Amino acid sequence: MPRTNTRESRQQQAFWRDPALPFVESRRACHSRACYRAHSHPTVSIGAVDAGRSVFSGAGEQPIALHPGMLVFVPASRVHACNPAPDASWSYQMLHLDAAWLQATRAEYATTLADEPIRILDEPGLYRQFCRLNDVLFSTADSAEKETALIEFIGDQDLTHLAGIHLPLPDNVSHERLQPALRRLAKTPGADVPLGELASLAGMSRYQLIRAFRRSTGLTPHAWQLNQRINLAREHMRAGADIATVAQDLGFADQAHLQRVFKAHTGVTPGRYRA
Incomplete structure (x- = not known):
């Protein structure tokens, strides 16, 4: 055996x-x-x-x-x-x-x-x-x-x-200035939007954008977009979408790329999650 x-x-x-x-x-x-x-x-x-x-x-x-x-x-x-x-x-x-x-x-x-x-x-x-x-x-x-x-x-x-752990709220001014950049990323989740374009939409330098993003969302712009893609991938796979199609639609280089990022965010492969 x-x-x-x-x-x-x-x-x-x-x-x-x-x-x-x-x-x-x-x-x-x-x-x-x-x-x-x-x-x-x-x-x-x-x-x-x-x-x-x-x-x-x-x-x-x-x-x-x-x-x-x-x-x-x-x-x-x-x-x-x-x-x-x-x-x-x-x-x-x-x-x-x-x-x-x-x-x-x-x-x-x-x-x-x-x-x-x-x-x-x-x-x-x-x-x-x-x-x-x-x-x-x-x-x-x-x-x-x-x-x-x-x-x-x-x-x-x-x-x-019951007691909870309250985190500091983001700065309202910076949070509002980020909204055009956040809408751009949410509207086109499969597109690799240049950092400079996001900074221009927010009226900030690239450094200011990264800092403001981290304060407001807890993530950098790139990490925020990857996180958004994985949440959408889970949603699409729950609806029965093919993994290769999900990878292509959400801007991953290939199915293997989706698998690496998906496992880093969820702890399991897309195939195991979909099954």
Whole structure:
């Protein structure tokens, strides 16, 4: 009998999606050593550490060490990364919720916050509730039962009384001046827009543009565009698009280029994510 690569067999990734519930996606990873670039996504994410040691960055200047049983709530569009500690692996769960759907759901019974903070919680009861929710999502239960479990979990979690990590707000003047450049990148995600053109649109020097971009978004202009492309790639692949077509449409040199950047942002290859 052929031997199985022990490291490969131990590392497991599983995604759950349901066309009937397009506003939610869940993920489980076991014994993962994959590392992520700093990134953001348009969804609200809730992560739980199941085992191992990991480090969260994006909540202030210093990374925060996480241990099993901790949860991290990250608002939409907030730059962050969570990676295993050096020379270690970890197991985790990650829930992604459509931001508009979540806001509308909360608005049915509570006041929503305009600028919610990142929250890192060590609450055993909350962790157990989150695990139960994910068990339902990954089960053979029907869509109605899964939606019920999700809404109940969200409704049970009144986080407004819990401390969060508020990050400094971007300078309003610089943020407004960046809008033409941001619109240019959003309108043509597959185009490589020269830095000089973006600087001209913002009325800044290239150096000023890079600094303003980092203060406002947490990323450089190039990193912001790559992040946008990966978010769009995920959206297109969830809709069934071919990986080679996605690479071409979003301005990647080829499918291999998409694969490298996609894995750096998500921890898995496009083929594994699409499957």
